[in-house]
Amino acid sequence: MDGVNRTKSGGPAGANLFAVRSHNTALVLDLLRAAGGEGISRLELAERTGLTPQAVSKITARLREAGLAAEAGRRASTGGKPRTVLRLVPEAGHAVGVHLDRDELRAVLVDLDGAVVGERRGALDLGAGAEAVLGVVAGAVEGLVGEVLEAAGPGLGEVASLLGVGVALPGPLDHARGVLHRVTRFPEWDGFPLRDALAERLGVPVVVDKDTNAAALGLAVGGEGGSFAYLHLGTGLGAGLVIGGSVHRGVRTGAGEFGHQVLQLDGPACECGDRGCVEALCLAAVERGETEEAARVLGVGAGNLVALLDIDLVLLGGRTITAAPEAFVAGVANVLDARARREGALGTPTPVRLAPGGERSVAEGAAQLLLAPLFGRPNT
Amino acid sequence: MDGVNRTKSGGPAGANLFAVRSHNTALVLDLLRAAGGEGISRLELAERTGLTPQAVSKITARLREAGLAAEAGRRASTGGKPRTVLRLVPEAGHAVGVHLDRDELRAVLVDLDGAVVGERRGALDLGAGAEAVLGVVAGAVEGLVGEVLEAAGPGLGEVASLLGVGVALPGPLDHARGVLHRVTRFPEWDGFPLRDALAERLGVPVVVDKDTNAAALGLAVGGEGGSFAYLHLGTGLGAGLVIGGSVHRGVRTGAGEFGHQVLQLDGPACECGDRGCVEALCLAAVERGETEEAARVLGVGAGNLVALLDIDLVLLGGRTITAAPEAFVAGVANVLDARARREGALGTPTPVRLAPGGERSVAEGAAQLLLAPLFGRPNT
């Protein structure tokens, strides 16, 4: 029920037949994507969606006609006609994901399956100003798309299968309008309309989001459970929240400000101006070489979050984590287990795991900003 | 898109025409309810839903035939035929809301508009055991319904307009299964299937929920914004979270455990077994008579929550708050304002207000557990 019949006030929208078709098509596409290379049969799709087999047949027929799905062999018979297996056609759609960090740019080209089919890396100076950075980003994207999809020159709008470009970067920003607010330590970016500027330059849709949100989206699409928190501990500490399968951004895209959660009333000063923030406490412990204490502090912060939202899973990532993954996972799990024990009957401890995926995961998640809406996970 | 085509696995469900009708009908009903006594015209409904005027006409015709809506005068003409005003027929449906507290029972009978049309209060001893309490609750409900709706004897299933009974009580519980987990200080309730036991006894649907969630639902239906937190400070400290118009309960109905958020690492012991919980700090300050400090502590906890979820509004309630409302509102607002100032450009401070509604608000919210689904706000 999304993407149609938008009301003027942005309120809840009425549903019509077009909405039904969009909804069900996205549902089927998402199941096809989740099935991956193995594929999935029509009857299985019917069971998982609650639709009748005939409805699934009609929907998949449309998808095949559009080139988004194809038959891929058949399963073993169970005493009758064997089921025909359907799979997504990955090369029917592509998206670019760009990860802008303080000193580095990474761009990936992914197909509908989310598989990376091209990558570029380069140095970057966020302090060089908007125009310069814009040029570097546009160049990287055009180069990447031209190389892999054999697009001729500029004007990426010509490349039919290219859905758009997702850009992920640190710091607060307005996801809905695509405007940067305050890139850490670079005040000259304040208020820059990155989305519109880049979209005009490239001629394709652009979506921007916080790096932690992009990473969380990538994990959600990648199959992680319904509600989880991704905690990223690198040069700073942030979080991406996924509630019920979709990224929670809040009204002003400010959600996920995990690092400046106060954990020690009137504690040591943090660079944000407050005192006793979990980021300050945690990073100070890391600096002192006390990994165990850092993990414990992170665990207490995570415990507060888990108790408040009752989420299913905590995933840890970021450079500082990957430097001592076992210690952090164990330390955080300890705190959560203790909390669960105290709660008695309710006490199934929330599992803690290392976030899968390597250094490219933010860029891949950024690409999902364009792909995910196809599969019924709108960006709102 | 709710209430139909449930999949076996509980996964996302496909949409059919029945789902479309349910969705749109609920949307229209909700707008009629929100319009209150003033009513709303068909064309306004069409604008707000994004549906065509003709679709709204058909939907409202069905509602009028079912007795849920009626015409109520007309607006002034703007140069043509004047608009006919429609309104909800409040007496077409009723629900009972029961608030069980440690030592008191309060039951209200409300109509579709949420207006209280009957009330009962009585002493209660939660420690008297399940059977005894069940009898008191059942008696109160039957008495209340019999008195106001003139139902003859037991068997409330006969009362056509009675949608069911909502029960709100403190302590952790499983909302989905209607089972209590651990009512504070009364271990004998552990695992008691309150919902099913009461539903069988009364012969009408029963829904149970935490008291803070019921209060938050009441506020959400009562017109408070899209995403807010209701913080309740009484004998304990808890929260009800509303995200995007619906109550967030989490998978195990554990969300809203605000009180045992750790705010002071290795701080004073809390009765929960942890150290430095905001509840312990806040209540200790209250006990010392330091209202200002209690408000500041509460504000820091609220600040953590606001930053994490980027919500629109914080509402305060509960006996301790109402004892010094201005001090608490101002104290919490101070902390949130300071945080907003530090964030610079993003800095629109999250408003803090006293939760409207009096001592009956939990009971009224409990009744909304039955009414809200009619208006497209399913209980997850």
Next chain:
DNA sequence: TGCACTTTGGCAACAGCGTTGCGAAAGTAG
């Protein structure tokens, strides 16, 4: 008073969604 115009809202025909009834296709089992 009468006529033109605007606006509301119902009737009827329609397009398109998933559903149902049914039969062809494609296997297994004996």
Next chain:
DNA sequence: CTACTTTCGCAACGCTGTTGCCAAAGTGCA
């Protein structure tokens, strides 16, 4: 080879919101 099972598409159908059209009910001006 026959009987049976299972998959899956065609055709008819019911129901949704949509569109085209017109009656109803006002205002405004001559």
